[in-house]
Amino acid sequence: xxxxxxxxxxxxxxxxxxxxxxxxxxxxxxxxxxxxxxxxxxxxxxxxxxxxxxxxxxxxxxxxxxxxxxxxxxxxxxxxxxxxxxxxxxxxxxxxxxxxxxxxxxxxxxxxxxxxxxxxxxxx
Numbered sequence: 533x534x535x536x537x538x539x540x541x542x543x544x545x546x547x548x549x550x551x552x553x554x555x556x557x558x559x560x561x562x563x564x565x566x567x568x569x570x571x572x573x574x575x576x577x578x579x580x581x582x583x584x585x586x587x588x589x590x591x592x593x594x595x596x597x598x599x600x601x602x603x604x605x606x607x608x609x610x611x612x613x614x615x616x617x618x619x620x621x622x623x624x625x626x627x628x629x630x631x632x633x634x635x636x637x638x639x640x641x642x643x644x645x646x647x648x649x650x651x652x653x654x655x656x
Contacts, residue, residue, distance in 0.1 A: 534579030
């Protein structure tokens with residue numbers, strides 16, 4: 533499985549990702565800040581990025597804009613996860629380029645399905 537970057541500052545949710553990724557053969561790289569994701573993407577291009585909207589340093593949309601400036605990362609699928617998934621927030625994130633937006637709590641099985649779908653079209 534290709535590399536998936538995750539920015540999630542909630543310890544419990546981060547552990548949930550890690551457990552499900554490990555069980556399903558997904559190589560996850562986990563950060564609790566947006567800056568960590570940006571730096572990691574500069575070092576090695578991910579297949580997909582999962583961002584919490586509210587991070588302690590940078591908000592998720594800002595991180596996505598920064599990622600889009602990194603050569604090779606312009607079209608990487610970005611999934612947002614937020615506790616504030618109102619219809620307005622979801623629409624705004626999609627207009628900004630989000631591939632999908634999940635509200636918290638979310639279905640790990642649905643997320644895993646979407647990761648596989650979005651990364652299967654990615655070149656190696």
